[in-house]
Amino acid sequence: MTGTRRIAAVAALSLLPGVLHAQNGRFEERRTLREQVQGLTVAETRTLTEAVTRLEAILLSNPAVRTPPAGVCTRLHTFIPEHIVGERATMAVSVQIPISFEDGVCHNISNGGITLTINDPRALFAGSSDADVSTGVFLLPQRVSGQPPVVEYTDGRNRYLLLTRRGADPLLPVTTEQFLRNRIREVEAARDSARSMSVDALLPDVERWRQEEKPRMQREFEANLREMQDLVSAEELQRMRQNFDQFLASTEETLRAMAGTRPLGDSLRSSALHTTQQELDRLQAILQGLDASGRAAPACLDLEQPLELGACTDMNRLVRANPRYFDAAASRGAIQLLVVRAPLHVAEDPRHTELRTRLFDLLDRTGLQALLAQ
Numbered sequence: 001m002t003g004t005r006r007i008a009a010v011a012a013l014s015l016l017p018g019v020l021h022a023q024n025g026r027f028e029e030r031r032t033l034r035e036q037v038q039g040l041t042v043a044e045t046r047t048l049t050e051a052v053t054r055l056e057a058i059l060l061s062n063p064a065v066r067t068p069p070a071g072v073c074t075r076l077h078t079f080i081p082e083h084i085v086g087e088r089a090t091m092a093v094s095v096q097i098p099i100s101f102e103d104g105v106c107h108n109i110s111n112g113g114i115t116l117t118i119n120d121p122r123a124l125f126a127g128s129s130d131a132d133v134s135t136g137v138f139l140l141p142q143r144v145s146g147q148p149p150v151v152e153y154t155d156g157r158n159r160y161l162l163l164t165r166r167g168a169d170p171l172l173p174v175t176t177e178q179f180l181r182n183r184i185r186e187v188e189a190a191r192d193s194a195r196s197m198s199v200d201a202l203l204p205d206v207e208r209w210r211q212e213e214k215p216r217m218q219r220e221f222e223a224n225l226r227e228m229q230d231l232v233s234a235e236e237l238q239r240m241r242q243n244f245d246q247f248l249a250s251t252e253e254t255l256r257a258m259a260g261t262r263p264l265g266d267s268l269r270s271s272a273l274h275t276t277q278q279e280l281d282r283l284q285a286i287l288q289g290l291d292a293s294g295r296a297a298p299a300c301l302d303l304e305q306p307l308e309l310g311a312c313t314d315m316n317r318l319v320r321a322n323p324r325y326f327d328a329a330a331s332r333g334a335i336q337l338l339v340v341r342a343p344l345h346v347a348e349d350p351r352h353t354e355l356r357t358r359l360f361d362l363l364d365r366t367g368l369q370a371l372l373a374q
Helices: 042-060 130-135 176-195 206-228 234-259 266-288 292-296 350-361 365-369
Strands: 018-021 027-032 074-079 091-096 114-118 142-147 150-154 158-164 171-173 305-309 318-321 337-343
Touching: 042 074, 042 091, 042 114, 042 365, 114 350, 150 365, 158 365, 176 266, 176 292, 176 305, 206 234, 337 350
Parallel strands: 027 074
Antiparallel strands: 018 027, 074 091, 091 114, 114 337, 142 150, 150 158, 158 337, 171 318
16 A cells, blocks of 8 residues: 555554555655454454554654655654564564665665664663573663663663653662672583583584575575565565575585584593683682672673673663563553664764664653553
8 A cells, every 4th residue: 555644543444564655755654553463362452553553653743754854765664463472562663764765765675763662671682582581681781861761771882762661670780699690500501511512512513404404594594585575676685595595505615614624622621621610619609708788789790801790880780681570460462661772883874873863862752651551
């Protein structure tokens, strides 16, 4: 569906994918909404859709969204997934900045904009898995301004806006005891791995890679291409496929070269065992030497030695995800956590950098916070 159109009332939405262009051609909306999301009830789906539609309206009220600089375009991208797995709906809405605007058309590929992630603590810890977030320890981004429920952070690579339920904090401080016990578990795992190390285990199994890993990678790559076929040209898809085939060939060549060499074997294994046991003894001695107050003290990293503790500053505090942050009584379709991220350093047209800054600075923080279930 193409043409100029305002967001309709929720009750009137067909909830089908659409591409909606503003009259100047330099702003477009790509929306995928749904009448029913698998894993949610009809009522929960309606709650999610209404919240996302309100979120879109807030973004559309941002003057930087609809009025990009000359020669630059923006895209409001909303995608509600078909399936929701887990205890609550997670998804993202983004204001994209396509890499170019040519002949009155925005390029399909984006060069970064701002991303608003719903109900997903991993958004604060870029690249983290579910397991990482449930058990991991993270360096808290430096707070720039505000207090919960609306706080701005930076980690030197991104700007973050964290919007939370009132009276609830998704991040908890890590104590010195928690940090040390976490490090002890990591070193124990490394020691156990060293104990089971063998010369054969250090050699790549080229045939297994060819029979199992390579076909799996090919299937995943083709699935990704199918998802992108409406976004990029056939020529670009072909170039991507050729590059991937070259990558597979290079990988197999490298594995075969490695398989033709001998590792250090028993010497390497003995060295790894000795090193890990020394570190384990050191950490356990530190923990045993702490009194109750020392164990409960906040854990802060020594930024010169990232695996060691140091004096606390505004830039080195360690945190972990709060496992009790989300309200189990709230609708699974409700927004309980909203993380806005804007990259700071992207090689691009300076106008894109300026636009992304305006998009972030002009966000209606009060309106966004009002979306959250309280």
